[in-house]
Amino acid sequence: MFQENLIVGSNENVTGDYYLMHLEIGEREEETAIASAAKPGQFVQVRVHEGTAPLLRRPFTFYKARKRFFEILYKISGEGTRALCRYNKGERVDVVGPLGNGFTLVPDVDEHLLVAGGSGLASMYLLSRMCGRSPAKTVLLLGAQNKDDVPMRRSVAQDFDGLAIPIQVWTNDGSLGNTGFVTKALEKILQDAAKMRFAVYASGPIGMLRKVAELTTPFGIPTQISLEQHIACGLGVCEGCVVKTKDDSGSGYAYRKVCSDGPVFDPAIFEGYWDEIVEP
Structure with missing residues (x-):
């Protein structure tokens, strides 16, 4: 997990309420540690506003990731995403990630x-x-x-x-x-x-x-x-995103954290x- 202050390369309105945000280190030939470590299905926690409203970071899955940049595809659905869509090219965004467990490629299939x-x-x-x-x-x-x-x-x-x-x-x-x-x-x-x-x-x-x-x-x-699910800390500490599931034995139940056991x-x-x- 890394924390980086990234530059908005673009924040494109794809259609309707959907936006595609491009985040990068900048003009220097440098890699972003977050993008370099990203796997499909993992996510980042984005500070969508420098003030206290909204206070908590918002989670976004990786849409695209290369060594020097990554992109998030998001839909305006509340205060946090509404604040995010107002960012312009050149502005900076504080990001933590990659977080969670992503998809695993299943071998030997057609x-x-x-x-x-x-x-x-x-x-x-x-x-x-x-x-x-x-x-x-x-x-x-x-x-x-x-x-x-x-x-x-x-x-x-x-x-x-x-x-x-x-x-x-x-x-x-x-x-x-x-x-x-x-x-x-x-x-x-x-x-x-x-x-x-x-x-x-x-x-x-x-x-x-x-x-x-x-x-x-x-x-x-x-x-x-x-x-x-609604994710607050993104680190498995606050337990605000727990869901009820079968336990490992299959005979009882357990609570798992979407942010760290999943998503x-x-x-x-x-x-x-x-x-x-x-x-x-």
Whole structure:
């Protein structure tokens, strides 16, 4: 974990309430320690305002990371993200990271299935690049409520076009791409190719993650989900982001910290406790 005072290289409005912020050391040929250590699914804690309102840092997953910079894709959803979107090129932001446990590449599979819901797309670019290093095919399934909640626009669309992976877009109201929940696409793929070896990685709303787990469990498919909760310290100290899960024996329950035990989990530990997880 590192703390760095980084320069805003850009803070682009991608579409609607979605923004893409580029953070770097500056003009010098220096690497940022945070970006150099970043892994898909991990996150940073950003001080979004120099004053006391809001007081706490805000968590953002890595969208893109290189040695000299990283980017975060975020949606305005409250006071913190509203403050962040006002930053201009050249201003400085205090950042701590990388934090948490990220995605792990599953070996010996035929296909990596990435399932994202709305802002869950934020962790999928870096994950797609990691999956691309394996011989297996990578497919991205992107779901949203409507076309305005699909952040696959402008530079984000260009990034994913550069990966040259198949992408299916699903909207609940049919205003863009296919009509229906994105988990419908996942279900069809799993049913139509039952003999293939899949690995599933998902990020998005709690309801979507639960459905993903219900679909993959009967097939014994390795599955990882990125769970979003309100995170305060980001270090596992304040215990403000705990969720109830199965314990390691499977016979009882335990409380796990999303910021330090996660945010990426095996969804099997939530069996029987999904109803107790609150959507942030």
